[in-house]
Amino acid sequence: MFDFFGVLIPFLMIHIICDFYLQPNQWVEAKKKYTYRSTELYFHSLLHGIALLVPAIALGIDWRSTACLVAIIAISHFIIDLWKVRARNGDKFSYFIIDQTLHISVLAVIAFHMADGVTIDTVLQHEKFSDGVMVVFAYLLILKPTSILIGSVLRKYPISGEDTDNSGLIAGGELIGYLERVLILTFTLVGSYAAVGFVLAAKSIFRFGELNKSDDRSMTEYVLIGSLVSVVITTLVGTLISLGLDVKIK
Structure with missing residues (x-):
């Protein structure tokens, strides 16, 4: 039909x-x-x-x-x-x-x-079904669970001082993290590692002005730790899933 x-x-x-x-x-x-x-x-x-x-x-x-x-x-x-x-x-x-x-x-x-x-x-028996499940699992993993993990890591490195300026969009940082990880995972899965570098460079450029104006070194370190943990987790997940998909294809 x-x-x-x-x-x-x-x-x-x-x-x-x-x-x-x-x-x-x-x-x-x-x-x-x-x-x-x-x-x-x-x-x-x-x-x-x-x-x-x-x-x-x-x-x-x-x-x-x-x-x-x-x-x-x-x-x-x-x-x-x-x-x-x-x-x-x-x-x-x-x-x-x-x-x-x-x-x-x-x-x-x-x-x-x-x-x-x-x-x-x-x-269910389609040859690409299990591949799709793996990819969906990867995206689910790098969103909320990864945010919780990053939050747990950052709690060990609190920002010093009580007068730190936390102005900005409510939950804006979390949303930025979601978008960043989705882009990195997508580019990793398709093998476009140059695009991953572009995402990191773009984020660094936007963050540079904010951190450059900050006199609080702990704020700079806090942001860098969060960003690097996010990138490392997403890259590892993307690489492992890509290897799993390659093994199945072979």
Whole structure:
């Protein structure tokens, strides 16, 4: 019948277009204000369903399946968006991630159902499945667990003095660390070690001005320890995973 990614990718394109390009800010504000009484919420949900007629026709999906597809997407989108706009902290980034994950999951399940010869067993037995699990494990490992480990290390080297200026974004340092480790791990896995050096050089340039103005040597050492521990852990994880993938390929 259909290829999984051949179905999923067009569906995702329609989702991105409808959710981010064809949804005015007025609709977003109206949904937050009036929730289920907002006509914009109904229009937006219907738009997602009706827009899928384009890939459905292009792929040659029969009219019964197309009708079911439109109904499922419109209804599921309405329910998910209604939950998000009614949530107390619906504007938080975590809610945005959950919202998009739910939408994409619905599309993935539909594509999985329509795909020819794709079952849970074939996915689990695929030669690349274990490789994917290893890569996902690596990314999970270098985020929260690594942050906790770095925090434990830095607690042994506290910044001296009580007048240290800690101004800046709340949790900004943690977010910077996440992004840095994701980039380093990605470049390590693809073997682009020059790009890893670029990331480190870029961070050093931005940090140089801040640390150069600081008269507190302990602050400089604190930042350097945290950065180096982050880089060492991520590089080791990336190297080990890369070696594991190479061994399996051979």
